[in-house]
Amino acid sequence: MEQRRARGERVLPMGFGEAGLPVHPLLRDELRAASGRNAYGPVAGLPELRAAAAGYWTRRGLRTDAEQVVVAPGSKALLFAMRMACGGDVILPRPSWVSYAAHDELLGSRVWHVDTPPGGGGVPDPERVARTLGLARAAGREIRQVIVTLPDNPTGTIARPEIVESLGRVARENNLTVVSDEIYREVAHPGQSVAFPALFAPERTVVTAGLSKSHALGGWRLGIARFPDSAHGRRLRAHVLGIASEVWSTAAVPVQRAAVLAYEEPQVLVEHVAASARLHARVAEAVAARWAAHGARVTAPQGGFYVYPDLDARRAHLSRKWSVTTGADLADLLLDRHGVVVLPGHVFGEAPEALRLRVATSLLYGTAPDQREAALAAEEPLTLPWIAAALRHLEEALDDVLGTAETE
Incomplete structure (x- = not known):
């Protein structure tokens, strides 16, 4: 090219x-005002950003406490850290975003691709997921995680609610961690609604999000994750924080300050x-x-x-x-x-x-x-x-x- x-x-x-749009002036001003904040921040993220992110999810019907949130330099870093923390193998929908499988190549784990059903863009067919779990066990492999994308990259579509609900049931029955990549959530097209896995398997679902698509801030590198309020979620969050401490330490503090404004959602x-x-x-x-x-x-x-x-x-x-x-x-x-x-x-x-x-x-x-x-x-x-x-x-x-x- x-x-x-x-x-x-x-x-x-x-x-x-890439979102291909300009940065809103309010966010530029907020970043500029915070440019002098050059000290390390907390590994989990600034308390005020975690509180703002918790409010963002709560307003969408997913009650969240700031202690469930982790901030990182991009949601991609969080996705990789969660693959490392979960261990085992992973189920990915076919087709799915290129970096999911690349993460497993880096970790030396195995990807089990499962086709998406009609109307299931971004979500693997739940019946085939169940069968794949049995095949993996028979081969001496343990699948611990399934990743979904809602709305989907690469297809630009949204899975039907009954498919998401069925996947949540399979995950609960088999102790799978569902990672719901919702980076495109806020750019669902007008009139479209999205059913998310955390509604159906709240104790098993980790949600990732960020500002690269909704606010066109891909170069600013800011991602957030919501961990479930369950024993499993707390263990997984602690493991991810341990990885974060040794890999990225903290997301850029001035960017975090601008993200507070984004997640507080002024009109x-x-x-x-x-x-x-x-x-x-x-x-x-x-x-x-x-x-x-x-x-x-x-x-x-x-x-x-x-x-x-x-x-x-x-x-x-x-x-x-x-x-x-x-x-x-x-x-x-x-x-x-x-x-x-x-x-x-x-x-x-x-x-x-x-x-x-x-x-x-x-x-x-x-x-x-x-x-x-x-x-x-x-x-x-x-x-x-x-x-x-x-x-x-x-x-x-x-x-x-x-x-x-x-x-x-």
Whole structure:
């Protein structure tokens, strides 16, 4: 992608899951005001931030005490520490975010992929989870954890409540720790509701969240985790704090101070996040429609800024015209011919031959701060020249590579 840019060629960056929006001035001001706070903070996080995070979850129907909360430099650090603290093997949904499996490679543990059922984006099929636990025991392995993502990365969808409830029942019956990655919770699309595992297995569920998606603060690195108010939760939290003490010591204190404001949720920030969710939804829907018009099977996006087209119906066309037989082939073709950057499904745990792609839409909002501000404020962002141009670029690429839905 960078080589194409250096040559002055067009690039459509749809591979990276960054929120693509400006930082709200209130948060910048808060960070600036706290910049002189250079002493180490508590390993678990500033008391005022843990209290603000507890209030955030309590307002959403999940009663939380500050002593249940741990703060870290990004939720990714918390996810890794929890894998280390839990030990054993892990069940991941297929497809799932790339870093989950990478954590287990680093730890030397085993990943058991379980397909998501229809309507279960981000959540592995509960019946198959139960069967996988039996297979693991028969092989002398112990699965201790299952990770879910709500809303989901990479599919941009939300699992149905009955699937989440069923998984919670399996977790309780088998003493599994459920880690619910809710980093996209606040950018669920308007009108969408999400059922979370902590409602159904409260004593077994750890929740992770952060500000990288909702407030576009990916570079600030701030994540939070809520541990269950149970003996299991307290043991796990203590173990994670032991790991944190030796690995990251404390999240950056000025960033924590700004995060206090974010989690206290003044109305102006609530409105800012809601506007972000509306923008993500509008552009993701437009991108999904263009893939569908070219023969892809695409579930309508429900949260975040991802589309996950399946091109299996175009397999014969792609093989005959372009010798494309894998998702990686297809991603390479789009990049080489048109500068369209997407990720193939195999990096999310799919089989190499699966013709599925993760398409991120959030870097279409503009390349300069004023463009991104305009996108956020626009009643109809698709009419903005730079977003309209990006959509035309995508259509041109799909016309060339896929033709129409009827082309064979």
